[in-house]
Amino acid sequence: xxxxxxxxxxxxxxxxxxxxxxxxxxxxxxxxxxxxxxxxxxxxxxxxxxxxxxxxxxxxxxxxxxxxxxxxxxxxxxxxxxxxxxxxxxxxxxxxxxxxxxxxxxxxxxxxxxxxxxxxxxxxxxxxxxxxxxxxxxxxxxxxxxxxxxxxxxxxxxxxxxxxxxxxxxxxxxxxxxxxxxxxxxxxxxxxxxxxxxxxxxxxxxxxxxxxxxxxxxxxxxxxxxxxxxxxxxxxxxxxxxxxxxxxxxxxxxxxxxxxxxxxxxxxxxxxxxxxxxxxxxxxxxxxxxxxxxxxxxxxxxxxxxxxxxxxxxxxxxxxxxxxxxxxxxxxxxxxxxxxxxxxxxxxxxxxxxxxxxxxxxxxxxxxxxxxxxxxxxxxxxxxxxxxxxxxxxxxxxxxxxxxxxxxxxxxxxxxxxxxxxxxxxxxxxxx
Amino acid sequence: xxxxxxxxxxxxxxxxxxxxxxxxxxxxxxxxxxxxxxxxxxxxxxxxxxxxxxxxxxxxxxxxxxxxxxxxxxxxxxxxxxxxxxxxxxxxxxxxxxxxxxxxxxxxxxxxxxxxxxxxxxxxxxxxxxxxxxxxxxxxxxxxxxxxxxxxxxxxxxxxxxxxxxxxxxxxxxxxxxxxxxxxxxxxxxxxxxxxxxxxxxxxxxxxxxxxxxxxxxxxxxxxxxxxxxxxxxxxxxxxxxxxxxxxxxxxxxxxxxxxxxxxxxxxxxxxxxxxxxxxxxxxxxxxxxxxxxxxxxxxxxxxxxxxxxxxxxxxxxx
Numbered sequence: 224x225x226x227x228x229x230x231x232x233x234x235x236x237x238x239x240x241x242x243x244x245x246x247x248x249x250x251x252x253x254x255x256x257x258x259x260x261x262x263x264x265x266x267x268x269x270x271x272x273x274x275x276x277x278x279x280x281x282x283x284x285x286x287x288x289x290x291x292x293x294x295x296x297x298x299x300x301x302x303x304x305x306x307x308x309x310x311x312x313x314x315x316x317x318x319x320x321x322x323x324x325x326x327x328x329x330x331x332x333x334x335x336x337x338x339x340x341x342x343x344x345x346x347x348x349x350x351x352x353x354x355x356x357x358x359x360x361x362x363x364x365x366x367x368x369x370x371x372x373x374x375x376x377x378x379x380x381x382x383x384x385x386x387x388x389x390x391x392x393x394x395x396x397x398x399x400x401x402x403x404x405x406x407x408x409x410x411x412x413x414x415x416x417x418x419x420x421x422x423x424x425x426x427x428x429x430x431x432x433x434x435x436x437x438x439x440x441x442x443x444x445x446x447x448x449x450x451x452x453x454x455x456x457x458x459x460x461x462x463x464x465x466x467x468x469x470x471x472x473x474x475x476x477x478x479x480x481x482x483x484x485x486x487x488x489x490x491x492x493x494x495x496x497x498x499x500x501x502x503x504x505x506x507x508x509x510x511x512x513x514x515x516x517x518x519x520x521x522x523x524x525x526x527x528x529x530x531x532x533x534x535x536x537x538x539x540x541x542x543x544x545x546x547x548x549x550x551x552x553x554x555x556x557x558x559x560x561x562x563x564x565x566x567x568x569x570x571x572x573x574x575x576x577x578x579x580x581x582x583x584x585x586x587x588x589x590x591x592x593x594x595x596x597x598x599x600x601x602x603x604x605x606x607x608x609x610x611x612x613x614x615x616x617x618x619x620x621x622x623x624x625x626x627x628x629x630x631x632x633x634x635x636x637x638x639x640x641x642x643x644x645x646x647x648x649x650x651x652x653x654x655x
Numbered sequence: 656x657x658x659x660x661x662x663x664x665x666x667x668x669x670x671x672x673x674x675x676x677x678x679x680x681x682x683x684x685x686x687x688x689x690x691x692x693x694x695x696x697x698x699x700x701x702x703x704x705x706x707x708x709x710x711x712x713x714x715x716x717x718x719x720x721x722x723x724x725x726x727x728x729x730x731x732x733x734x735x736x737x738x739x740x741x742x743x744x745x746x747x748x749x750x751x752x753x754x755x756x757x758x759x760x761x762x763x764x765x766x767x768x769x770x771x772x773x774x775x776x777x778x779x780x781x782x783x784x785x786x787x788x789x790x791x792x793x794x795x796x797x798x799x800x801x802x803x804x805x806x807x808x809x810x811x812x813x814x815x816x817x818x819x820x821x822x823x824x825x826x827x828x829x830x831x832x833x834x835x836x837x838x839x840x841x842x843x844x845x846x847x848x849x850x851x852x853x854x855x856x857x858x859x860x861x862x863x864x865x866x867x868x869x870x871x872x873x874x875x876x877x878x879x880x881x882x883x884x885x886x887x888x889x890x891x892x893x894x895x896x897x898x899x900x901x902x903x904x905x906x907x908x909x910x911x912x913x914x915x916x917x918x919x920x921x922x923x924x925x926x927x928x929x930x931x932x933x934x935x936x937x938x939x940x941x942x943x944x945x946x947x948x949x950x951x952x953x954x955x956x957x958x959x960x961x962x963x964x965x966x967x968x969x970x971x972x973x974x
Contacts, residue, residue, distance in 0.1 A: 303935030325938055416916050472807045474919045475828040614937040626920035629829055643742070649721060649939045 257553045258287045262302060262312040264295040266366065266500040266540045267574025274569045279560055286553050295501070296417060296479065299614075302326075305545075313548035314557055318422075319349025319364055319538040320610025321442060325650050327352065330361035330543035331551060340559045344579040347562075349538035353442070354606065362543030363558040365566055366499045367577040369536040369607060370427050371600060373507050373593070374517040378492040382406040389519040393431075393459070396522035400468040403492040412491035413469040414482030415625045420460075421617035423478065423495050426535040426608035427521035428459045431528045435606050442611040444651030448641035457623075457634050457641070459524055464628035474625040487511070495521060498601070499539055499576035504593035518593045520600055536604035538579065577601065613648035616641060710951070717945035727941065734945035744946060746921045747929045748953065750835055754903050754925065755957065757839050761899040762892065764843070765850030770880055772851065773858040774866070783855075790848035794906075798913025801841045802828070834915055834922045842903070842910055850895055857891030858884070897961040901954050926950040 265272045269292070276288045291312060293301045305311030306329045315330075317323040323330075333340065337360035341347040344364065351360035376386035382402040390396040400410035413420075432452040433441070440446035446453065463469060470476075470485055483502040486494035487510040496502040508516050523531040542561055544554035560566060567580030571587045577597065588594070612620065623640050626632035632640075645651060720730035738744045768786060772779045789797070804810055805827040812824035827837040861884065869883045885892065908927050911917055917924035917932070926946055934943030 299936050300931070303938075307935075307940065416918055472826070472829070475806070475826070475834075475915065476802075477916075615939075618932065618936065622918055622920045625918050629831075629919055631831060631920060640742075647741070647937070647939070647942075649937070 256285050256287045257550050258289050259314060259550055259553050259557055260289045260291060260312040261542075261557070262291045262293065262305070262315040263542075264298045264316065264540070265290075265292045266295075266316070267570060267576055268501070271569060271574040274573050275561075275566065278565060278569060279557065282560070282565075283556060286556065288557070296477065305329075309547045311547070312545060313550045313554045314542055314544055316540040316542050317362075318610060319368075319541045320354075320607065321613060321650070322610065323350065323361060323541050323543075324352060325614070327359070327361050329545055331546055331548075331554075332359040332361060333363075333543075334359070336555075340562050343564065343581050344562060345581055346579065347538060349610070350541040350543075354439075362541035363562045364538030364541045365561045365579055366539030366570055366574070367536060367579050367601065368497055368499050368539040369534055369601065369604070370423055370495060370521070370609075371498055371518050371534075371597060372427075372493055372495050372521045373486065373504065374493045374519065375486065375489060375491070375511055376515045376517050377511070378403060378406070378408050378489065379517075382408070382492065386517060389517055390522050391519070392526055393522050393524045397466065397468075399492070400466070404467065409470045409485060409491040410468040410493060411463060412482045412485035412494040413463070413473040414476040414478035415464075415474050415621055415628060416477045417479075418617040418621060419478035419482075420624055421612050421620040422609040423497065424460060424463075425456065425612070425620060427495060428456045428524060429453075429608040430521075430530040430533060430535060430605065431459075431524035432456050433608060434529055438606040438608050438611055441608060444613075444645055444648065448638050448645055453641070454634065454638045455524075457627075457637050460624055461627045461634050461637070464624065465630075469628075474628045498597050499574070503576070504591055504597060505575035505589070508591055508593060513591050513593065516591075516593045518596045518600075530605045533603045533605035534600045535607040535609070536601060537607035537610050539576070613645070613651050615644040615647045619644035713944050713948055713951075716940055717948045719941040719944075721938070721940045730941060734942045735949070737942065738945060738949060743921055743924060743929065744926075744949075747924045747926045747946075748949075750921075750923065750925055751904055751950075751953065753832075753835060754839055754907075755900070757836075757843075758896070758899055758903065761843060761847070761850070761903065762896050765847045765895070766854050766885075766888075766892065767880065768847075769851045769854030769858060770876075770884055773855060783851075786851045787848040789845050792845070794845055794909035795913050797841060797845045798910045801837075802914050805837055805841075828915055829919055831920075831922050834919060838907065838910060838914060838923050839903075841914065842907055845910070846902070846906065850899075853895050853898075854888065854891060857888045861887050893961065893964060896964075897958055900961045901958050904950065904954050904957070926953070 263272065272290060272292070276290065280287060302315060302317075305315070306326055309329075317326055337347070337351070337356070340363055341350075341360075345367065347360065347364055348354040348356050350362045350364050352358040372389075374386075374389055379386040379389070379399070382399070382405070384399055384402055390399045403410040413424075429438070432455050437446055437452060448454075448457075464473060470482070470491065473482070476482060478496075479502060483494060483496060483506075485491045487507060489511060494502075494507070498504065504516060504518060520532070520534070525531055542558045544551050544558060548554050562580065564580050564582045567578040567583040568587055570576050570578050571583055571589070575589055575594070609617075619640050623632060623637035627634065627637055716727075717734055718730060718732070719727040720733065721727045768782070772783050772786075776782075792800075806812075807826050807829070811827070815821065815824040825833055828834050865887070866879060866883060869879050874882065904925065905927055907925055908931065911923055911925060911928045915923040917928050927950060930943050930947045930950065932943075933939050933946060937943075
């Protein structure tokens, strides 16, 4: 009798468990709100993402957001295993460009819906294969990103330089660095550990040597690192450190946060960073004072080069729905909302970033002089050479630069190492 | 108390029990075999599921070529051949050998400190606690901490300059070899407390009279250490050596990550960090697995010598 009762209880338990399992899977079968797991490095800061969650959930009571926030420099390590195991968050972010293309198998292609979702954005090609919107697009950007050179007006003044006329050529930059160095400060705050040099510094020198076709060749892996143009770019990067324009510990520190800290503390004249997300005009303005912060284009090595006076621009983080998500419709709703005006305005208001949505209320745009100057710079965009580099190339660029800075490597050997890194890049393999 | 004089009756001889029915020996052996198998099976299943299957999967992946996160194709031994031409792989294994060369320090330093604590040198209670504390700090935190401490203008160099040792105030994390040995030194700082504790546990098994007799016979500290303690502590020394030999090649990841990220250049690149970079940052899973398998073989070969030595020591009959 007891055995029968036990068997009955067991059967009931199994049935209940099966029922519960059935309810948990698909968003179509749930009674309550669907919970979307979003993997993000919180571009724009925690406050902005808090606003995203509040505003989105208020407008979509049937969807809840669960944010998994990971620091930017740890992000690939957290995301990699999710993609390898094809499990994890419903929505994830990647930087537009090669980083996203490398991981495209993790995302649901948006197909014909891409144009509709992104219709109000200034650009979204960085979310699409080969920067071509007629090819598959894997997600939605909402911010504009790119490189500028910030400078501390007080440090320039103390060095006897005119803070309203920052250097525009390589020679002027060298002269300014000599003056700053004499005044006891670091000229260019730099950290060479990690991939930031590849994304933030390389494209700025590359603009003086490469054309847009060359940059597309870099993306495709058809432009050799032994090409004189790229060897010249490496040579000029090497000069930055070998001429003593940077902080002494540059080879052993990361740019974020260590290198940026040097600038924020007021110990350096220049810092080459980005316009949105972090270490931008807003963060530096808070640290140094808006009136002390200047912003300019990186100095041109060849001022007459076709891209020398352009802005290396790229869509910021791209959010896409994962292939393995069982809540794809909800995920699509969320990323479509990210591309919209409401989020664009949150981005401006709380992240103080450059929005991509054309309909954002202009009255909301910040009044900071540095932000206003950035509006002038971004008006002349070109392809961003940094995001065309594969993982092995970005890594080899930073490691090579460290060695060159320490006198352990010549520029030619560095170019050899870069070529080897290109040949090791799985996504850039050339068919023989 | 009385003593009975009654003769003890002859024990009743029981009827001889009937001869047991002799089951066939084969049947008994079979039953024994099944019992043995049933007892071993759970452990075997766990070992297969959590050791052999992942290892087999790793070997299989190392024979594949992958492009990002796209599909894979069979590549045969290509990934292994590629390793021989890859300067970063060669450099990482050369660094691994340099790290292995520091093993004597890993083995001897904690032993000396453990003996000092065991013989209750002044302040031994304090040092016993202090030595173990670094082991309780997460290695990633240790890495971040020492990145500041070892900076060119950090506290170590400031101290060296203050006490007049300016030439020793080098750029610890920037040099080709100084970076690697700084990494090892930080790892040693972080882990040697565990060695001290391990040796103290071993020292507790040595009779106090033995050490006292050696002391009374006039044996100094080093003589007692090498002629009394080490011979009696051989199994513990061998155990700690095995742990260190494999550990220095697979424990250092969090420290490399926080301290140098394998740099400058590839100065502190060790195979374990390269596996991680190749697999998760370069998205080259097949190649990353091949490097991982090479590391596994490297560690296994190194450990085999130590384990064999430990086994010989452990089974040696006392003279």
